[in-house]
Amino acid sequence: MKYEEALQIAIEELDEKIKVLSDTFQGHSARIETYIYDLSMARKALIQASGEKREWVGLTQEELQDLCVKSYHTDNAGETHFDRSYFADAIEAKLKEKNR
Numbered sequence: 001m002k003y004e005e006a007l008q009i010a011i012e013e014l015d016e017k018i019k020v021l022s023d024t025f026q027g028h029s030a031r032i033e034t035y036i037y038d039l040s041m042a043r044k045a046l047i048q049a050s051g052e053k054r055e056w057v058g059l060t061q062e063e064l065q066d067l068c069v070k071s072y073h074t075d076n077a078g079e080t081h082f083d084r085s086y087f088a089d090a091i092e093a094k095l096k097e098k099n100r
Contacts, residue, residue, distance in 0.1 A: 011043055014043040057098040070086075070090065
C-alpha cells in the first residue's frame, strides 16, 4: 500500500469516527467534545502530511560498494560470480529501509 493510500484511508476512518461521535454525543459531554476535537486535529495533520513531499534518500557510494562486494559469491567449484539478482534485491531493501 502506498503512503498516500494509507493516509487517505486514515483520513476516511477519522471522518467516520468524527461523524459518529458528533451525531451520537453532541453537547452531552466535555470529554467527548475533547475527543472529537483531538480526532479533528489528527485528521488535519494527516491531510497536511498527505500534501507534503518527502525527500528521497538515496544510497551513498560506500553503501553501494558494500552491497556490491556482498553480491559476489563463490560456487562449489571455487569460482566467484557476481549475483545480479542478489545485488538488485539488496539495493531495493536498503532503499526501502532508508525511505520509510
